[in-house]
Amino acid sequence: MKKESVTIRHVAQRAGVSVTTVSNVLNGNLRHVGEATRTAVRQAMDDLNYRPNAIARSMVRQTTATIGLVMSEIQNPVLVPVLDGVAEVLAAEGFRLVLAEADNVEAEATAIETLREQQVAGLLFMLLSYRYPAEHLQKLHGDGLPFVLLNRAVNDRSLNQVLFDDTGAALMATRHLLGLGHSRIGLISGSLQTIPLRQSAHNRWLGWRQALEGQNLEPDESWIFDGGYTFEGGYRAAQEFLARRKTVANPPTALFVANDAMAVGVLKAVQEAGVKVPSDLALVAIGDPPFAAYTYPALTTVALPVQDAGRRAAHLLLDWIRNGQPDRAQQITLNCSLVVRETCGGNLHR
Amino acid sequence: MKKESVTIRHVAQRAGVSVTTVSNVLNGNLRHVGEATRTAVRQAMDDLNYRPNAIARSMVRQTTATIGLVMSEIQNPVLVPVLDGVAEVLAAEGFRLVLAEADNVEAEATAIETLREQQVAGLLFMLLSYRYPAEHLQKLHGDGLPFVLLNRAVNDRSLNQVLFDDTGAALMATRHLLGLGHSRIGLISGSLQTIPLRQSAHNRWLGWRQALEGQNLEPDESWIFDGGYTFEGGYRAAQEFLARRKTVANPPTALFVANDAMAVGVLKAVQEAGVKVPSDLALVAIGDPPFAAYTYPALTTVALPVQDAGRRAAHLLLDWIRNGQPDRAQQITLNCSLVVRETCGGNLHR
DNA sequence: GTGAAAGCGCTAACAC
DNA sequence: GTGTTAGCGCTTTCAC
Numbered sequence: 001m002k003k004e005s006v007t008i009r010h011v012a013q014r015a016g017v018s019v020t021t022v023s024n025v026l027n028g029n030l031r032h033v034g035e036a037t038r039t040a041v042r043q044a045m046d047d048l049n050y051r052p053n054a055i056a057r058s059m060v061r062q063t064t065a066t067i068g069l070v071m072s073e074i075q076n077p078v079l080v081p082v083l084d085g086v087a088e089v090l091a092a093e094g095f096r097l098v099l100a101e102a103d104n105v106e107a108e109a110t111a112i113e114t115l116r117e118q119q120v121a122g123l124l125f126m127l128l129s130y131r132y133p134a135e136h137l138q139k140l141h142g143d144g145l146p147f148v149l150l151n152r153a154v155n156d157r158s159l160n161q162v163l164f165d166d167t168g169a170a171l172m173a174t175r176h177l178l179g180l181g182h183s184r185i186g187l188i189s190g191s192l193q194t195i196p197l198r199q200s201a202h203n204r205w206l207g208w209r210q211a212l213e214g215q216n217l218e219p220d221e222s223w224i225f226d227g228g229y230t231f232e233g234g235y236r237a238a239q240e241f242l243a244r245r246k247t248v249a250n251p252p253t254a255l256f257v258a259n260d261a262m263a264v265g266v267l268k269a270v271q272e273a274g275v276k277v278p279s280d281l282a283l284v285a286i287g288d289p290p291f292a293a294y295t296y297p298a299l300t301t302v303a304l305p306v307q308d309a310g311r312r313a314a315h316l317l318l319d320w321i322r323n324g325q326p327d328r329a330q331q332i333t334l335n336c337s338l339v340v341r342e343t344c345g346g347n348l349h350r
Numbered sequence: 351m352k353k354e355s356v357t358i359r360h361v362a363q364r365a366g367v368s369v370t371t372v373s374n375v376l377n378g379n380l381r382h383v384g385e386a387t388r389t390a391v392r393q394a395m396d397d398l399n400y401r402p403n404a405i406a407r408s409m410v411r412q413t414t415a416t417i418g419l420v421m422s423e424i425q426n427p428v429l430v431p432v433l434d435g436v437a438e439v440l441a442a443e444g445f446r447l448v449l450a451e452a453d454n455v456e457a458e459a460t461a462i463e464t465l466r467e468q469q470v471a472g473l474l475f476m477l478l479s480y481r482y483p484a485e486h487l488q489k490l491h492g493d494g495l496p497f498v499l500l501n502r503a504v505n506d507r508s509l510n511q512v513l514f515d516d517t518g519a520a521l522m523a524t525r526h527l528l529g530l531g532h533s534r535i536g537l538i539s540g541s542l543q544t545i546p547l548r549q550s551a552h553n554r555w556l557g558w559r560q561a562l563e564g565q566n567l568e569p570d571e572s573w574i575f576d577g578g579y580t581f582e583g584g585y586r587a588a589q590e591f592l593a594r595r596k597t598v599a600n601p602p603t604a605l606f607v608a609n610d611a612m613a614v615g616v617l618k619a620v621q622e623a624g625v626k627v628p629s630d631l632a633l634v635a636i637g638d639p640p641f642a643a644y645t646y647p648a649l650t651t652v653a654l655p656v657q658d659a660g661r662r663a664a665h666l667l668l669d670w671i672r673n674g675q676p677d678r679a680q681q682i683t684l685n686c687s688l689v690v691r692e693t694c695g696g697n698l699h700r
Numbered sequence: 701g702t703g704a705a706a707g708c709g710c711t712a713a714c715a716c
Numbered sequence: 717g718t719g720t721t722a723g724c725g726c727t728t729t730c731a732c
């Protein structure tokens with residue numbers, strides 16, 4: 001990189017024009033540039049192997065075409081399609097994406113600071129934790145920096161948010177079981193008690209409750225097992241469930257599992273115990289990642305439009321950046337859809 | 351963002367010093383700055399809520415603390431831990447990460463161009479395709495821009511690379527089967543025939559061959575089924591395998607499956623067919639993602655140190671950036687390790 | 701110890 | 717249509 005870089009000035013010189021002209025052809029400001037001049041400039045650029053310096057451009061324009069993405073856990077596979085969705089629209093719109101991981105509030109604050117120093121045009125927050133403080137977001141808001149929240153409800157209607165309808169998804173999942181004739185339905189929950197707590201875990205629990213109550217069934221909290229959203233947690237929770245199941249006359253005939261990773265663990269524990277799915281025990285989950293169709297039996301699950309969430313969030317942000325702050329902040333809640341596969345089987349009483 | 355931003359000049363004014371002094375405390379150049387001055391400046395920064403402009407700094411320094419990551423498929427879960435490893439060391443070393451997705455050669459060229467316009471200090475390539483042209487990489491090399499290749503062997507010892515020992519992993523996997531007494535071992539391969547072709551698919555096939563040949567066994571190419579590295583492909587390939595298996599007197603007693611995703615599909619197909627793993631059919635795979643321990647039965651697989659690969663690549667790149675181009679390019683090949691779980695069972699003949 | 705000033709590569713008035 | 721020029725916010729000689 002210690003090569004003398006070729007600048008707009010060199011191009012101008014070689015083409016025998018001024019820097020303004022070069023700048024004009026660079027930016028498509030062609031009404032001011034004659035045909036011949038244009039080609040001459042282009043030629044000179046090619047000859048010199050000229051590459052415009054985006055840093056210098058940002059410097060004078062006082063803005064960048066870069067947005068910062070701060071995410072809580074890059075490792076979480078759920079977020080990968082979101083990232084992909086974001087990357088897709090940003091690339092299409094000519095924006096760059098700079099990544100910052102932040103697992104806790106301080107790290108998040110630091111990330112925001114760093115990103116702002118980079119003069120990002122906007123910020124995207126993609127986090128999973130529950131009851132994450134929102135003060136520094138308010139500060140962003142006050143500074144007029146565009147940002148949108150992805151999958152983190154902060155109960156503030158002044159913030160732009162893209163959310164999954166977790167409660168609705170859980171409702172849908174549980175109702176599917178109900179519709180099949182199940183009336184005793186256990187819950188393998190997300191991080192309800194384990195740390196970090198999750199917004200979605202709470203909402204999915206809520207959906208389960210509501211579905212049961214809607215049928216005048218008493219949600220039996222003793223059939224809730226916290227699986228912490230992991231394969232391992234689901235496996236363990238299922239083992240607990242199975243142990244308790246044997247001690248009781250009328251155990252649940254179905255399980256609502258709050259995500260697909262846990263469902264994989266549940267499936268393993270259940271199969272090891274010789275319990276048959278769906279005949280002995282029906283299972284619904286939430287998420288629908290690629291593997292959901294290839295478990296044995298294949299998971300019936302409520303699909304979350306994760307990639308779409310990324311796209312929507314990116315569009316929301318870009319709108320704000322380009323057209324100024326919208327009059328009202330938007331809370332976009334994404335709808336989910338049930339994907340029926342094999343883990344629920346047919347009607348229980350048929 | 352249309353607020354008047356507070357600059358180093360404002361700080362200087364408020365602290366009653368020159369911009370030079372402010373710059374000096376900003377950069378820890380404290381030998382030239384008196385104690386009192388320093389605190390005054392710091393105070394002024396706080397008061398004004400000053401945030402240094404990294405763009406302006408890059409402008410004058412003629413370099414950024416940003417590295418570009420160009421990856422072929424963000425969606426591929428295998429790459430997520432790599433990304434995490436990269437992000438981890440870059441964050442620790444004070445570098446930013448800008449992401450660019452590129453699924454084909456032209457997209458890659460464009461991504462490189464964009465990233466270079468952003469004046470990235472270096473480039474990381476994380477791609478899966480096979481026989482990807484390397485000319486534009488040579489150009490980078492000629493321009494002296496630091497870059498390292500992750501998981502893309504280009505057979506050019508002048509390039510810095512971090513690679514998985516795919517052949518070794520396949521050898522290890524197949525030998526494990528051999529050691530258990532299996533002598534007829536089929537292969538569910540990666541994208542050997544499907545597009546895009548994969549370097550790793552070829553190498554894993556090679557490892558399988560070599561293991562067999564090492565025991566003076568003839569690798570029977572008619573027991574190779576291309577699963578394209580996907581759940582779906584693995585499932586289909588296994589169905590083909592099972593169909594053929596029934597038509598033959600001495601079918602393979604084991605399968606080397608070139609990655610874990612396919613192994614999940616294989617497991618499903620096999621279970622649907624009522625074939626028992628490992629008693630009727632043993633399975634080894636490669637990868638060891640989180641779900642590998644939670645399939646039923648749990649996958650015996652050769653673990654790839656993916657996160658470590660990301661870290662190593664990042665370090666290699668940072669070294670180059672900071673200490674100049676190394677005398678010799680490094681080809682780091684990462685070792686793999688067998689994780690024995692349940693899909694192979696015990697010795698065949700015991 | 702501290703300050704004045706040049707200039708990084710580019711854009712955008714404004715003048716011609 | 718094209719050129720001149722003044723910065724964008726910062727770092728960095730070089731004087732004092």
